[in-house]
Amino acid sequence: MTPGSGPLPATPPRNPASRLEEARLLSSQVNRHGDAVACYAALLEEEPGLTDAWLELGNLLKRTKQYDLALSCFRHVMGMAPDLAEPHLRCAEIHEDRGQLAEARRAYGQALERSRDFGSAVQAATLLPVIPAGGDEIEAARADILRNLQGIDPAQWSAGNPLHHGRVFFYLAYHGYNDRQFQERLAALYLQAYPDLAWVAPHCATRRARAGDGRVRIAFVSRFFHNHTIAKLNRGLIEHLSRRHFEVHVFHLGPRDWMSDLIERSADHFTCCTGDLATLRGTIASWAPDVVYYTDIGMEPLTYFLAFARLAPFQCATWGHPVTTGIPAVDCFISHELCEMGSPREQYTERLFCLGRDRALAYYYRPMLPIMNKGRADFRLPADGHVYACPQSIYKIHPEFDAIVAGILAGDPKGHIVFIQGSIPEHEHLLRQRLARLIPDQDERIIFVPRMGEEDYLNLIAVSDVLLDPIHFGGGNSSAEAFAVGVPIVTLPSPYLRGRLTYAWYRRMGFMDCVADSPREYVSIAVRLGTDEAYRAFARDMICRLGPRIFEDMGVIRETETFLLKMVEERAGEPLPGQMQTRLRES
Incomplete structure (x- = not known):
């Protein structure tokens, strides 16, 4: 001392x-x-x-x-x-x-x-x-x-x-039905109960000259601009939108990580936002955007309730959560021609815009694959026999899929079905109970592996013989990742967007052998892939050769740009600046 x-x-x-x-x-x-x-x-x-x-x-x-x-x-x-x-x-x-x-x-x-x-x-x-x-x-x-x-x-x-x-109808989309009347009624009730939700930003209340340097100001809004499916699906669009025509501001309402850093470097502006609805509305509106682009309305309450406000003259949603929002202030839903059937007016409260059938679903970066150094034993899977993996959230497993599981197990006595455990143990118990009613005495052939990190997840895909796309609500991001690994996915497209994403990836590739048109054909394709080694090798080879077509498609960017410019011009009621007019004429 x-x-x-x-x-x-x-x-x-x-x-x-x-x-x-x-x-x-x-x-x-x-x-x-x-x-x-x-x-x-x-x-x-x-x-x-x-x-x-x-x-x-x-x-x-x-x-x-x-x-x-x-x-x-x-x-x-x-x-x-x-x-x-x-x-x-x-x-x-x-x-x-x-x-x-x-x-x-x-x-x-x-x-x-x-x-x-x-x-x-x-x-x-x-x-x-x-x-x-x-x-x-x-x-x-x-x-x-x-x-x-x-x-x-x-x-x-x-x-x-x-x-x-507040409630958002997240799980409703997994039922395989048209949800428009539910979403529309729920949104109407919320507007009755909370009229302040329909707040209008000052720059939207009166027609005025657009702010900034004349470029279209687009605000991307989500809670999931971190290492999440939503970030993976939208990072390419954020990065590659023409900076000659667009000024890009990302408003991230969730936790930050390395993926957030990548997105920040891809955007002109990046703001991590916290606070209540009034604070968030003010933060976004203060930038006076021309377009607000919601990537996943319906996955959680914050962006759902935020979307009731008029924060830009044109507001759109896309298929991060692939169902109509029901919200009057959402002007447009962005989808894909291959994913829509029937009348859009019956399914959507929004105007529907579809990317062309020759385009990929999104500008999706080809995943950087880890070293695949794990075998089946590392996942406690049987060394012998065939692995049919359904590596999806288990709330996607529709009751109608149970018969497909039963058919595969009956058609391939050496087959094993693999699911990933949910974050809530009771879900696995309920699914096991349901499967056991249809497929008794087969519990040892239905395996639930523990939840895992991204590298192990991709490794699990690699050691599987076949992947099974759930019906009614299939894979999107996860299917793109599986195709990067080169593993075939069996899919049965449903009538609605949420059940047609894997099908659309396959159409972009130009390889349709694994697309079924009935549950019976689904089982037949799966069992053939599982038991016929030569056919499985053929399917893997085709996916490896054609799979690059689904990644990094600049056509997605150009079509989206043209559509957004048209919508901004339509809302403004006057022509866009000269270079944007040239772009619209060229398109």
Whole structure:
């Protein structure tokens, strides 16, 4: 100790409010959730009466799918504050996520006894089975929901905050039906209950000269501009839009990582946004965009409710979530000619624009493949026999797909079906139960491998003989990745966009041998690929030779540019500047 120095002063104890703020800050950071849980736990050990801290800890545990611990927190709050609705509501959401619909209904009812919140009423009225027991349950649930939506009167409920309790119909799209009337009715109810959702940006309220240097200002908006399917599907468009004609601003509403850095370098401007709806609307509107391009409306509440506002004269959505939004402020849905059948007016509330049938689905960068140094044993798969992998989220497995699984197992006695475990264990249990009713005594031939990182996922594809595309809602990004590996995918295109993406990739390649036109043919193609080594080698060779056609297609960029320029001109009611007119004439 140096002369004149004394003992260091003790660190003053921090008050509960500052410690709670620290826990909140940690919980908002993607890689600090464990630290946040520890921070909340330490605080509550000393201050067990902090209701808000118990609720926030429960919500964090719920978000990270530690459901049993989350339920304990919420039940503790019920004892502390019996009249509070939120813990009952959060328990209901957990039960719903787990597929425990009876428990969810009961908990929603208890929440509504304590609160007249409109968003909670919508949640209670629109319960869906994540893993349906069969087609009858799907049809009954859809009928109940439509009846309930028609019976809700927003005037009888308090508005609350739609972000806290609002429902988006994410799982509805997996049923294989036309969802327009559901989406349209839900959006209309939200506008009745929350009229402020239809906020109009100042630059849209009156016709005025466009801001900036005359280029079209386009804002890309998503929570998923990190290492996620949405980023992979849209990074090429963001990077390659002509900077002569477009100024590109990416508004990222989620966590940041290395993929976010790549996208930032691809854009003219990149803003990570946080805050409530009013803050986010103001942030985007302050740039005065001509176009707002939503990549995935319907996957989560934030961009869904943001899209009700008029933030640009022209607003569009695309197939990150491949179903109509039902939202009046979304002017256009961008799809692909090969993915649309029947009348667009029957399926979409938006105007439909389709990329041409000769184009790829998206400007998709060819994946950089890792070293494939793992074998089947590394995934605990049998060394002998044939592996038919369906490496998709298991909520995509429609009840009608069960018969296809049964047919493959019957047609190939040495075959094994491989799924990837879901993030919620109950989903695997429900799917196993359903499959066992149709395929008894075959449990050892249906394998669920643990969830894995991206490199292992691609390696799993590589050690599989055949990939199985789920019916009604198939692969998009995952199919492109599998084609990069060179593994054949059997697909049966459905009537709707979400079930036609793998088919469209194949059409772009010009190789249609693995596309079935019936469930019976699906089984036949799969079994032939699995059991006939020479035919499988032929299919792999064709995919390796023709697969490059689906990647990095500049035609996608040019067609999208031309369409967007036309829409901006149409909305402005006056011609675009000279160089853009030249571009439109050339197109």
